[in-house]
């Protein structure tokens with residue numbers, strides 16, 4: 024634990040000291056970048072899905088309430104999610120900031136989060152919005168193929184295998200995951216856009232929104248995100 028603390032100090036002398044929110048459509052690389060940023064600053068990466076699973080696994084009062092709802096495949100009500108978030112960001116490991124991935128989803132949640140942050144003495148959240156041409160995003164997702172043997176990921180448009188639909192490493196068959204099919208992805212992206220537009224507008228109005236070009240490479244996006252976070256102190 025000690026040595027990793029020293030390494031963190033050498034790599035990033037200034038702590039994050041704030042909440043960073045990642046907004047972006049599924050498949051735009053938001054999750055990867057959120058985890059990268061959290062790792063870089065050594066702060067927790069928070070997703071409400073993980074929080075729910077943790078609460079259920081630990082049998083907390085909130086977990087006990089949420090478990091049957093999730094079992095029925097229903098959406099966990101906002102009140103429960105918000106209580107969970109409130110409890111989570113009060114934990115000592117969040118003291119130097121944290122990264123939110125997939126939360127807030129609505130303006131109401133965002134307003135509540137703003138109050139929570141203020142109550143806990145945090146600076147206003149910084150919002151990183153992943154912007155990508157929907158047609159390009161669709162191609163990225165629907166072009167994805169996975170090796171049945173080793174799980175390697177290819178893209179028939181951007182990173183095709185050398186032999187037709189066979190893995191370069193082990194010759195395994197490349198398959199498309201059911202969730203990556205256009206008839207599944209298309210509606211999901213539309214729903215996301217419809218739901219997120221008001222939230223994006225809300226943060227833009229507050230002057231908290233920073234856009235990154237998610238069409239760039241993972242490393243380029245990572246650099247853009249770092250520049251935003253460092254430039255917004």
Ligand SMILES: [Zn+2]
Nearest residue numbers: 170173190195
């Ligand atoms: Zn393979």
